[in-house]
Amino acid sequence: MKVGLGILILLVIAWITASVLGKHTRTNSSTPTSLQAKTLTIAQNADADTLDPADENNISTLNVARSLWGTLYAVSPTGELQPYLAESYNYADDGKSISFKLRPGLKCEDGEPLTARDAAYSFERAADPKLKFTGNATGFVLPALGYEGTRVDDPLTFTLLIKKYNPIAIGLISEMLIECQAPYEKMTKEQAATHPVASGPYKLAQWTHDDRIVLERNPNYTLPAPPYDRIVWRVIPESSTRSAELIAGDVDIITNVAPDQIDVINSSDTAKIETIASTRRIYVGFNQSPRFSVTPGGRAIQNPAVRLAMQYAVDVPTMCEALLRTPCTRAATMVNPINDHTGIAAFPYDPDRAERMLDAAGYPRGKDGVRFELTMQTQWNMYGDTDVMLAIGQYLTDIGVKTNVQMMDASVYRPLVRQRNAGPLYFQGTGGSTWSALYDMSDLASVDSGTNYTNWSDPEFFAGWKQLENTRDPAAQQGILNHMLQVFHDRGPWLMLFFQPDIYGVSNKIHWEPRPDEIITLN
Amino acid sequence: MGIYMLRRLSQSLLVIFGVTVITFFAMHLGGDPTYLYVSERASNEEIVATRAKLGFDKPLSVQYARFATGLVHGDLGTSLTYRTPALAVVLKRFPATLELTLFALAIAVALAIPLGVLAAINRGKPLDGGIMLIAMFGQSMPSFWLGIMLILSVGLGLRWLPISGRVPLLDPLFDGDVETTIQNLPLALPYLIMPGITIALFSLARTARLVRSSMLEVLSQDYIRTARSKGLSEFRVVMHHAFRNAQLPVVTMLGLEFGFLLSGVVVVETIFSWPGVGRLVFNAINHRDIPLVQAAVIMFSLVFVGLNLLVDLLYAQLDPRIRLR
Numbered sequence: 001m002k003v004g005l006g007i008l009i010l011l012v013i014a015w016i017t018a019s020v021l022g023k024h025t026r027t028n029s030s031t032p033t034s035l036q037a038k039t040l041t042i043a044q045n046a047d048a049d050t051l052d053p054a055d056e057n058n059i060s061t062l063n064v065a066r067s068l069w070g071t072l073y074a075v076s077p078t079g080e081l082q083p084y085l086a087e088s089y090n091y092a093d094d095g096k097s098i099s100f101k102l103r104p105g106l107k108c109e110d111g112e113p114l115t116a117r118d119a120a121y122s123f124e125r126a127a128d129p130k131l132k133f134t135g136n137a138t139g140f141v142l143p144a145l146g147y148e149g150t151r152v153d154d155p156l157t158f159t160l161l162i163k164k165y166n167p168i169a170i171g172l173i174s175e176m177l178i179e180c181q182a183p184y185e186k187m188t189k190e191q192a193a194t195h196p197v198a199s200g201p202y203k204l205a206q207w208t209h210d211d212r213i214v215l216e217r218n219p220n221y222t223l224p225a226p227p228y229d230r231i232v233w234r235v236i237p238e239s240s241t242r243s244a245e246l247i248a249g250d251v252d253i254i255t256n257v258a259p260d261q262i263d264v265i266n267s268s269d270t271a272k273i274e275t276i277a278s279t280r281r282i283y284v285g286f287n288q289s290p291r292f293s294v295t296p297g298g299r300a301i302q303n304p305a306v307r308l309a310m311q312y313a314v315d316v317p318t319m320c321e322a323l324l325r326t327p328c329t330r331a332a333t334m335v336n337p338i339n340d341h342t343g344i345a346a347f348p349y350d351p352d353r354a355e356r357m358l359d360a361a362g363y364p365r366g367k368d369g370v371r372f373e374l375t376m377q378t379q380w381n382m383y384g385d386t387d388v389m390l391a392i393g394q395y396l397t398d399i400g401v402k403t404n405v406q407m408m409d410a411s412v413y414r415p416l417v418r419q420r421n422a423g424p425l426y427f428q429g430t431g432g433s434t435w436s437a438l439y440d441m442s443d444l445a446s447v448d449s450g451t452n453y454t455n456w457s458d459p460e461f462f463a464g465w466k467q468l469e470n471t472r473d474p475a476a477q478q479g480i481l482n483h484m485l486q487v488f489h490d491r492g493p494w495l496m497l498f499f500q501p502d503i504y505g506v507s508n509k510i511h512w513e514p515r516p517d518e519i520i521t522l523n
Numbered sequence: 524m525g526i527y528m529l530r531r532l533s534q535s536l537l538v539i540f541g542v543t544v545i546t547f548f549a550m551h552l553g554g555d556p557t558y559l560y561v562s563e564r565a566s567n568e569e570i571v572a573t574r575a576k577l578g579f580d581k582p583l584s585v586q587y588a589r590f591a592t593g594l595v596h597g598d599l600g601t602s603l604t605y606r607t608p609a610l611a612v613v614l615k616r617f618p619a620t621l622e623l624t625l626f627a628l629a630i631a632v633a634l635a636i637p638l639g640v641l642a643a644i645n646r647g648k649p650l651d652g653g654i655m656l657i658a659m660f661g662q663s664m665p666s667f668w669l670g671i672m673l674i675l676s677v678g679l680g681l682r683w684l685p686i687s688g689r690v691p692l693l694d695p696l697f698d699g700d701v702e703t704t705i706q707n708l709p710l711a712l713p714y715l716i717m718p719g720i721t722i723a724l725f726s727l728a729r730t731a732r733l734v735r736s737s738m739l740e741v742l743s744q745d746y747i748r749t750a751r752s753k754g755l756s757e758f759r760v761v762m763h764h765a766f767r768n769a770q771l772p773v774v775t776m777l778g779l780e781f782g783f784l785l786s787g788v789v790v791v792e793t794i795f796s797w798p799g800v801g802r803l804v805f806n807a808i809n810h811r812d813i814p815l816v817q818a819a820v821i822m823f824s825l826v827f828v829g830l831n832l833l834v835d836l837l838y839a840q841l842d843p844r845i846r847l848r
Binding site: 046049050052055057132134135136138139140143144189190193194208209210211212234235236237238240241244245247248250409410411412414415416417418419430431442443448449450451 | 553554555556557558559560561562563564565566567568569570573576577601604605606607608612615616671674675678679682685686687688689691793794795796798799802803806808809810811
């Protein structure tokens, strides 16, 4: 009896083991090649928060959203603004309205025509205060545009009304996702967050939160579409797991590869590393807030000569090579190189010069070798590697600026930065663009601007914005920009570091190149 | 019994209330969460407007009172990240965590009890030493390391098991779809094995040690000597007389162990991309999604309280000498 029971248990265990291992092996080996070729699997570290086109707010969400919804204009990988759902636009002479002509024959996911009314609704819905949206469209794009309202002129033409001429309006509009009015009018905000109705090349097939989003080709999309029938966006938060999945051939593209995984992926037979200098500017901010001037260090960095001296203390290329395992060039100004026409050279690494300049500025080394002390606040593992922040602290300490690096959790650090209370030194990265120098400079659009985290108030720099408002001559505009960037370079509030190297892992089965603006496109 | 349960339930309500108060105010210690919910380029006006939209412009006491009122009505608010009801978000992830926890507990119990008994009846012998060495190894190994080693060896090296992800098992069952659960079982098991072992190992080691010490205590009792002197087989002495009495502390421990596993799977869920509550709460804390954290904390509190109550009741069933007052 007991022997029989034992045999039965063994048989059950054997069956389960065989079925488990057999299933997995079959899944890997018997998937038809043609199906694999038409499915692209991308692993990101985070899930989409919401699939409401009016409420998108982070890059993981936006990457998925851009497969679901079209925009009037789109930014090419090299920074050109290209027609997408719209075929042309026309600025009014007074600059207070822009009319867009939609392409004919566009359709929503449900097969209904996509018209000027839908485009106008996309702006109206994001601006509706009753819906209390907090995403990028409501919180940044519409206020930055100076949005006043919309007007539908005919089924294919709608006009966007803005407060005044805006030289970066078309670039901003490339961030507005166009949705279809009829289905969204019927949905509650909660339904809209999880039941997208597409206007782009793909539609939602499955969303298992924190696991995967599966998109299928949208049969009603009438424009040229990427070559894949299905896009699977997997959520794999742990970097080494993402790398293992890539090497195993289970995913085709992975984002945010950790520097220590680069050699592992490159030495595999199945995948390779693709890196690109992104548009995100990485810098150390010198916070000029009076709250920091009570300390000798906080007072010292109010002096432009001190800030300039400290620029020479950090060996940025070596730091990238050694710690991020990726070559990078040092940023010269706050504008991405593609739009930087100033000719300003990046600061070289010259610690002796830094020391001489600090001596000359009236901050000699004390008996303990310290000129003054500073605290550098930062977030754990921000932009890839904690070691980078520790290295910067050491470089500054080497020139006599004793720097204490204070790491904190993102949920504490980010509000501190946004309230302009991080510092006196803080480590930060800020998104830029490939399509406009002005967009990059808008971090410091005014002394009170939300992104002026340093409380910098140089009158000569900020006077430049007034001058820009009064001219539409491109050459004159460029002259003003160049002067502002020279001021920023000479006495600015950022210790210039690098443009964030974005590191992707890509399967050898596909050909894919990353873009500098962190967006994943599939063409 | 009824009075006992009523008293325990009222104590539990107090505990849950205390937990919500502490969580609520702790989540606000890091400053204004509004900044985590606006575009990085939002103007000051937009930040002020968003603060009002999210309700963070009100005094903390008013915010808590609003939350508590909602709680009484079963409304835990809307997740700031997912823009959907917070409780629904947590409940949606709960089956994944429950399924992983149950699987890990099953592995732990299935192996820990025989190992603990074997070690006890072979006290001082090489087998005892070997089992205790393995137990010490299991307790000393960090789960994040073990998880990654399993991924690299079993998942990537041998390609025996999938590296990450999940096939739902309990979700269709909770929806009343038994057929899909049965269909998914062979597909789901490969995904469960590596995270299940990673979680189970620590618990297995701890439980095996407890079973051993509990058995050793019982085996030295007079009634065991009496049983042996009556000529009973060693198997009958160990299983019917010793183990039955040795399982009391083990049952208590397993109740707590289940709660511990349920709430402590965050690392394993992250490594194996398991879409469970642990990862959800971890992300919610990072984003200071206060309604979501509150919903998860309340749910976990209820589970803990329920488990403790269940263990107490089970205890009385296992040992007739114990009466609940």
